[in-house]
Amino acid sequence: MIHKTLWIVYIGSDDSCLVAMSDIYTHNLGYPRIGEQRELKKATEAYWHGKLSREELEATGQQLRSQNWAKQKAAGVDLIPCNDFSFYDQMLDFSCLIGNVPPRFGWQGGEVDLDVLFSMARGSRGEGQPCASGCSHQPAFACEMTKWFDTNYHYIVPEFRAETKFQLVGDKVFREYQEAVSLGYRVKPVLPGPVTYLSLGKVQDEQNPDFDRFVLLESLLELYEKILQRLAALGVEWVQIDEPIFSLDLSPVQRDALLTAWQRLSQSAPGLNILVTSYFGALQENLSLFLALPVQALHLDVVRGEADLDETLARFPAHKTLSLGVVDGRNIWKNDFSASLTLLQKAQAKLGAARLWVAPSCSLQHAPISLALEPKLDAELKSWMAFADQKLEEVVALSGLLRGTTPPLVLQDNQRAILSRRKSTRIHKPQVKDRVAAVQPEDSQRQSSFAQRRELQQAKLKLPEFPTTTIGSFPQTAEVRSMRAKWKKGEISTEAYEVYLQQEIQHCVAFQDEIGMDMPVHGEFERNDMVEYFGEQLEGFVFTQKGWVQSYGSRYVKPPIIYGDVSRPAAMTVRWSQYAQSLTKRPMKGMLTGPVTILQWSFVRDDQPRSETTRQIALAIRDEVLDLETAGIAAIQVDEPAIREGLPLRQRDWSAYLDWAVESFRLCASGVRDETQIHTHMCYSEFNDIIEAIAAMDADVITIETSRSNMELLEAFVGFKYPNEIGPGVYDIHSPRVPSVEEMVRLMRKAESVIPRSQLWVNPDCGLKTRGWEEVKSSLIHMVQAARQLRVAQPISA
Numbered sequence: 001m002i003h004k005t006l007w008i009v010y011i012g013s014d015d016s017c018l019v020a021m022s023d024i025y026t027h028n029l030g031y032p033r034i035g036e037q038r039e040l041k042k043a044t045e046a047y048w049h050g051k052l053s054r055e056e057l058e059a060t061g062q063q064l065r066s067q068n069w070a071k072q073k074a075a076g077v078d079l080i081p082c083n084d085f086s087f088y089d090q091m092l093d094f095s096c097l098i099g100n101v102p103p104r105f106g107w108q109g110g111e112v113d114l115d116v117l118f119s120m121a122r123g124s125r126g127e128g129q130p131c132a133s134g135c136s137h138q139p140a141f142a143c144e145m146t147k148w149f150d151t152n153y154h155y156i157v158p159e160f161r162a163e164t165k166f167q168l169v170g171d172k173v174f175r176e177y178q179e180a181v182s183l184g185y186r187v188k189p190v191l192p193g194p195v196t197y198l199s200l201g202k203v204q205d206e207q208n209p210d211f212d213r214f215v216l217l218e219s220l221l222e223l224y225e226k227i228l229q230r231l232a233a234l235g236v237e238w239v240q241i242d243e244p245i246f247s248l249d250l251s252p253v254q255r256d257a258l259l260t261a262w263q264r265l266s267q268s269a270p271g272l273n274i275l276v277t278s279y280f281g282a283l284q285e286n287l288s289l290f291l292a293l294p295v296q297a298l299h300l301d302v303v304r305g306e307a308d309l310d311e312t313l314a315r316f317p318a319h320k321t322l323s324l325g326v327v328d329g330r331n332i333w334k335n336d337f338s339a340s341l342t343l344l345q346k347a348q349a350k351l352g353a354a355r356l357w358v359a360p361s362c363s364l365q366h367a368p369i370s371l372a373l374e375p376k377l378d379a380e381l382k383s384w385m386a387f388a389d390q391k392l393e394e395v396v397a398l399s400g401l402l403r404g405t406t407p408p409l410v411l412q413d414n415q416r417a418i419l420s421r422r423k424s425t426r427i428h429k430p431q432v433k434d435r436v437a438a439v440q441p442e443d444s445q446r447q448s449s450f451a452q453r454r455e456l457q458q459a460k461l462k463l464p465e466f467p468t469t470t471i472g473s474f475p476q477t478a479e480v481r482s483m484r485a486k487w488k489k490g491e492i493s494t495e496a497y498e499v500y501l502q503q504e505i506q507h508c509v510a511f512q513d514e515i516g517m518d519m520p521v522h523g524e525f526e527r528n529d530m531v532e533y534f535g536e537q538l539e540g541f542v543f544t545q546k547g548w549v550q551s552y553g554s555r556y557v558k559p560p561i562i563y564g565d566v567s568r569p570a571a572m573t574v575r576w577s578q579y580a581q582s583l584t585k586r587p588m589k590g591m592l593t594g595p596v597t598i599l600q601w602s603f604v605r606d607d608q609p610r611s612e613t614t615r616q617i618a619l620a621i622r623d624e625v626l627d628l629e630t631a632g633i634a635a636i637q638v639d640e641p642a643i644r645e646g647l648p649l650r651q652r653d654w655s656a657y658l659d660w661a662v663e664s665f666r667l668c669a670s671g672v673r674d675e676t677q678i679h680t681h682m683c684y685s686e687f688n689d690i691i692e693a694i695a696a697m698d699a700d701v702i703t704i705e706t707s708r709s710n711m712e713l714l715e716a717f718v719g720f721k722y723p724n725e726i727g728p729g730v731y732d733i734h735s736p737r738v739p740s741v742e743e744m745v746r747l748m749r750k751a752e753s754v755i756p757r758s759q760l761w762v763n764p765d766c767g768l769k770t771r772g773w774e775e776v777k778s779s780l781i782h783m784v785q786a787a788r789q790l791r792v793a794q795p796i797s798a
């Protein structure tokens, strides 16, 4: 570990008088909050289940924050983030800080209670005692949740309406700052930027559906002023305000808003230094605007936005500090110090050392915590990697190398590891590369048109109108997870584990038969995760034991790491689907994860184009699809929930991505006979902008998430006249709430008013793995009843 002395002097006992005597060389934008042993998940879920008190939950939060600050300080980071901790999501925290709570949650003013915050995230069944802020715990559907840019993290979407009034009702950011200072840390509070906050929110106003949310900018800025003034009064030295929307295509309204906002905020709290960050992509035409922001420091992600560096240096305003994000916060590969030093030296030559900070490219919340937690990881592969803690060491080492305080040996060691990976024979497999090279256009083409396939599929499957199905997973109960954990630890035999899985499948299939689910599934009990499970069985992948990353709220994923050429040594799912099919006469749907999603939710190779890796995965999945068909599975779902998330942030890059993404899906799905029905599934997606590509995937059936948005997401399919079959989700699986029959009928009637009933399926929004059996049973019984009512209802002409 590399240390640099940090001189901090306290003047008096007043914590507003923390004075830093040294320059800042390194900083961090955000640290994973989940805890090395997933303490945050365990505590939050225990609290939700009434097994942990509020005080105990708060204490866990406090411990995690203090451990995280301690680790960052020990790594030698000069300026450490605070308010990057959250019990659920940082955007939701901000909504609660400023009292932006939708009326349906019954919040009566005052500080937004943590229970109200959790209700906003998870929906409320209307149970429980009224809480401190007077919230009545009335039944309320959850706020929407969506992808944070092109990551696998999901944020809670702020809602805006004409009547929205912002008020500074919370004090989390102030409390966490004071907490850190009282523990002796030099921290900078982190907040979402005003224009990012407005832009990533959504108008939810039945009376004023066309309400322009930017009307709220003025009052939002007043609130930011108050926040900044209060931070200044507390003695805050630096505040970090994240405006990642700079990496998107900006509308004129957003540009104006950014100008207005930053001109105003830069003057609001004299003495407070503001760092505005942008990350996740190059700024390109937004760079001038970014460089013109009248703040003290700007952060650029030069991992994804290296193209901006020369122009930035040529035009960087005097007296401003530049933070360069050279260490990739979104991947797990060791930083190439030589390449990073080239960028840093260029910047130092132009700006001087005092105006240059070294940082990760973005918050490290997207990276697993530490390689130290991975004793079983292959030593050679491990020597090529860096997780969050190692990334901070890299940041500090790079800064030291730049300034001559780190021994050159550190650079040599780093270069040895980079070279070892580059030259390794474990990465390249000629037969995999040859197979990809031999792919022909006809390999991505079904034999006949959808209309012809449909007839054959109808004859084979004999499904009623409004066929019912689910998305694949059924509850991953504590028992299922515990049996898998025991099996992995060798505490139970493979035979015992598999007998157990068979029992779960039997129970699941019997339930679906009993309620009359038209196309059952086996329940995915054998899977830890829809990506990790496949990665575990494919060559070219490696796994961590503790490499968890927050996906949303208390739900985490352990992304597999793709280090080499990908191939499938043996069938992966066939025996489970075949077994499930043996239990029912109804057509069992086989369940696979698609190539783009496997790519998108893994840590990927950075030594070849993503398209190349995806094609390799597509061929492996194609073999599985064909094996399922041979085993008698008549409908196969290839999930591609991440296809939208993989879309480049800039529209100009979309068509190149969509070409290879769609082609990869088709490559894995097109080998089957016409009568085999191919399904795909997507959730968390805005479909409007990619509807043509979705149609080009040519899946026979697509199931999508639509319930939380009240079928709004279906609009894209309507406008485009989507030709194939669609299952718009009627059951929000992110909420414990059981939807009523009437509600589901209403949603489907809405769908039927715009899409012919002959094209419609009835299904939940997504898999049921996060739900409990009790709610799932009631909800699915309601869903099947809803389908029955729809079948006898007077058709609506679409």
Ligand SMILES: CN1c2c(nc(N)[nH]c2=O)NC[C@@H]1CNc1ccc(C(=O)N[C@@H](CCC(=O)N[C@@H](CCC(=O)N[C@@H](CCC(=O)O)C(=O)O)C(=O)O)C(=O)O)cc1
Pocket (backbone or CB within 6 Å): 041, 152, 476, 478, 481, 482, 483, 484, 485, 486, 527, 528, 529, 530, 531, 532, 551, 552, 554, 555, 556, 557, 558, 601, 641, 769, 770
């Ligand atoms: C559909 N989604 C997914 C995304 N990304 C993925 N990679 N996978 C997805 O499914 N992105 C978008 C959405 C996000 N949604 C979700 C939904 C649900 C989860 C989730 O449930 N995550 C689980 C972890 C899943 C897992 O890997 N489980 C393992 C390990 C279980 C475990 O904790 N074991 C314990 C021991 C238990 C015992 O002894 O009793 C342990 O290891 O300590 C498994 O099942 O084997 C979660 O718990 O958060 C994620 C994203």
Ligand SMILES: N[C@@H](CCS)C(=O)O
Pocket (backbone or CB within 6 Å): 471, 472, 473, 530, 591, 639, 641, 681, 683, 766, 767, 768, 769
């Ligand atoms: N088949 C998966 C898809 C999730 S996006 C599931 O049901 O969990």
Ligand SMILES: [Zn+2]
Pocket (backbone or CB within 6 Å): 471, 641, 681, 682, 683, 765, 766, 767
């Ligand atoms: Zn899904």
